[in-house]
Amino acid sequence: MADALRIDNLSAGYGHATVLRGVTIAIEAQSTVAIVGPNGAGKSTLLKVISGLVRPTAGDIRFRDEDMSRWPSEKVVASGIVHVPEGRQVFPGLSVAENLWLGGYSHPERRQELLEDVLTLFPRLKERLSQAADSLSGGEQQMLAIGRGLMAAPAVLMLDEPTLGLAPVIIDQMTEALMALRARSSLSLIVVEQNLQLTRALCDAAHILVDGRIAASGATEELVGSDVMKIYLG
Ligand SMILES: Nc1ncnc2c1ncn2[C@@H]1O[C@H](COP(=O)(O)OP(=O)(O)OP(=O)(O)O)[C@@H](O)[C@H]1O
Numbered sequence: 001m002a003d004a005l006r007i008d009n010l011s012a013g014y015g016h017a018t019v020l021r022g023v024t025i026a027i028e029a030q031s032t033v034a035i036v037g038p039n040g041a042g043k044s045t046l047l048k049v050i051s052g053l054v055r056p057t058a059g060d061i062r063f064r065d066e067d068m069s070r071w072p073s074e075k076v077v078a079s080g081i082v083h084v085p086e087g088r089q090v091f092p093g094l095s096v097a098e099n100l101w102l103g104g105y106s107h108p109e110r111r112q113e114l115l116e117d118v119l120t121l122f123p124r125l126k127e128r129l130s131q132a133a134d135s136l137s138g139g140e141q142q143m144l145a146i147g148r149g150l151m152a153a154p155a156v157l158m159l160d161e162p163t164l165g166l167a168p169v170i171i172d173q174m175t176e177a178l179m180a181l182r183a184r185s186s187l188s189l190i191v192v193e194q195n196l197q198l199t200r201a202l203c204d205a206a207h208i209l210v211d212g213r214i215a216a217s218g219a220t221e222e223l224v225g226s227d228v229m230k231i232y233l234g
């Protein structure tokens with residue numbers, strides 16, 4: 001199958017601090033891929049480089065055979081690569097409906113259809129459309145952040161720690177929604193996730209990032225439970 005994204009020998013950091021050191025990952029179209037690794041390894045930085053928020057210092061990223069490594073973040077989103085950052089980021093003063101509607105700004109003709117799709121995926125949001133985003137529970141805010149990302153009709157959706165700090169029952173609902181997304185033929189998912197049970201259920205392939213380098217890559221089933229996973233993640 002063709003690669004949706006091909007990351008080659010990518011290095012990046014902040015000022016003089018190098019974080020990513022020669023990362024190479026190929027992400028097949030329509031696949032679901034996990035990025036795992038210890039705190040500070042550079043997982044979030046990798047997503048920020050893909051989405052154009054941090055500039056690479058070396059290497060490149062190709063999307064459907066175009067070099068996108070220096071695209072501005074607006075062009076990345078418009079091309080269908082959408083990043084839901086860590087920390088349940090929503091517009092606090094706006095309602096659930098307004099948050100979602102804003103996410104669909106680049107698809108005015110499909111907005112209603114996209115909204116209905118998100119509300120089918122996350123029924124909890126449907127019951128809370130007029131509620132202020134900052135009055136939602138943590139799990140609901142995470143659903144809203146992902147829902148807003150889906151309003152941009154992504155071809156590649158990047159989720160940074162979607163279950164961090166959520167109660168088990170909410171993790172179950174999130175897992176169900178992510179499994180439904182995984183089944184969509186139009187979408188590739190890149191998920192940074194510490195929950196190995198979820199990673200195992202959701203992801204075809206996994207890449208272990210340690211100190212800015214890929215320590216191991218492979219089929220999730222093979223990596224989860226392997227020595228390399230135990231060494232780096234305990
Ligand atoms: N805006 C920033 N300015 C300077 N350094 C940063 C910035 N953001 C992250 N870093 C540093 O880059 C390194 C990698 O951070 P990153 O957030 O990518 O790690 P991570 O793997 O996502 O960790 P976690 O599991 O804790 O979320 C860390 O040492 C961090 O302190």
Ligand SMILES: [Mg+2]
Nearest residue numbers: 043044045086
């Ligand atoms: Mg992170």
